Amino acid sequence: MxxxxxxxxxxxxxxxxxxxxxxxxxxxxxxxxxxxxxxxxxxxxxxxxxxxxxxxxxxxxxxxxxxxxxxxxxxxxxxxxxxxxxxxxxxxxxxxxxxxxxxxxxxxxxxxxxxxxxxxxxxxxxxxxxxxxxxxxxTAHAEVEGIDVTDRSMTVRARLHGTSLAEGAVVRLRLRGDGGTERTLVPRVADDGRGFSFTVEYGELTGGGDAGNRVWDLSVQVGSAEGKAPVRIGRLLDDVADRKEIHVFPATEAGEAVVRPYYTVDNDLSVLADRT
Structure with a gap:
């Protein structure tokens, strides 16, 4: 000591x-x-x-x-x-x-x-x-295990804690502050029902709307059963209390926007599409 x-x-x-x-x-x-x-x-x-x-x-x-x-x-x-x-x-x-x-x-x-x-x-x-x-x-958490970024997309590998994926599971990208606009993706699921991965095409996040910043928050709906809240995707399970300024991902030009995944102040994963 x-x-x-x-x-x-x-x-x-x-x-x-x-x-x-x-x-x-x-x-x-x-x-x-x-x-x-x-x-x-x-x-x-x-x-x-x-x-x-x-x-x-x-x-x-x-x-x-x-x-x-x-x-x-x-x-x-x-x-x-x-x-x-x-x-x-x-x-x-x-x-x-x-x-x-x-x-x-x-x-x-x-x-x-x-x-x-x-x-x-x-x-x-x-x-x-x-x-x-x-x-x-x-109640449950989806821990990011890796993010691979290209000039057109990002591929996220994650693992569920506190629950497992079931039939009908989808990844949700919800547009922040827009009253419910979202994109859904079907994840690739590991045999144990906990590990999963998915690829986000940046072009799907940049079209429509006015100029300015568009922030998409990422979560996973673990199954099709009603009443289960989506589980936020992020990175919490290590020794880093504040990740936002430490783990910075590269920005990519996608059409009229510059797109960049990032960790929020709560260490949750989001994607910023800047159309300014």
Missing amino acids: NTDTRTTEGTIPRVDCTADADGRITFALRAPSVDARLLLRLRPKKGQPEKTLHSLDLEPFQDGCLKAVLETRLVLAEGRWDVYLVPESGAPRQRLRPGLRDLRTLVDGHLRDRPSPVAVRVPYVTKDGYLAVRAWLR
Whole structure:
């Protein structure tokens, strides 16, 4: 563990964290008091009050540190969770700087089939340098395993977690903000009913409508049975909390538009067709 976590007056404490393959996260730091505890706060939307807090007890650990364990049985709602230290009972809470973040077990997380609900937790560093946890909680999830881009199309390989494909399954590309315009594709399905792939022809996404940006959101309808919501396609099952600016795909000219697949702020897969 990192030993540079001791706090002094006027400094911001640092906390180490280790993620296990099953979603458990262990936090360790040198707290000023044995009565200290950690607090996780679900970051509220702008202008909204905070509503959800989870308190974690600290207990003696190695090298004089204290540790708190975020167990898998404590389900985190989808969103961003800020991590605080409460030094002692009644004291103001303090944001925490990240120390060592051991996320090695998350790197190959897409290789393990997940049951429903699919719960994902990734510790990360915020833009202003504090520790937070990014959480996703979905009934089912379609994990992107690869995207091959050509000058006319893209081919996506993905795998379902929390459910399987059934007869009548289709991939849906829904035009954002257009009241229901969509394209459907029949995927190629693996023998186990979980792996699938499909090819999107860019020309199908650029015609009609006014000039400007057209964004298509990708999901998979796992079967023809009514009442089942489409499962969003994205990439959540590794150690990357914010993928949008990290995994950037090449743009391609398709007719009057420039087309580019991208990951949204929620790490879901979409396609941008820019006709400006």
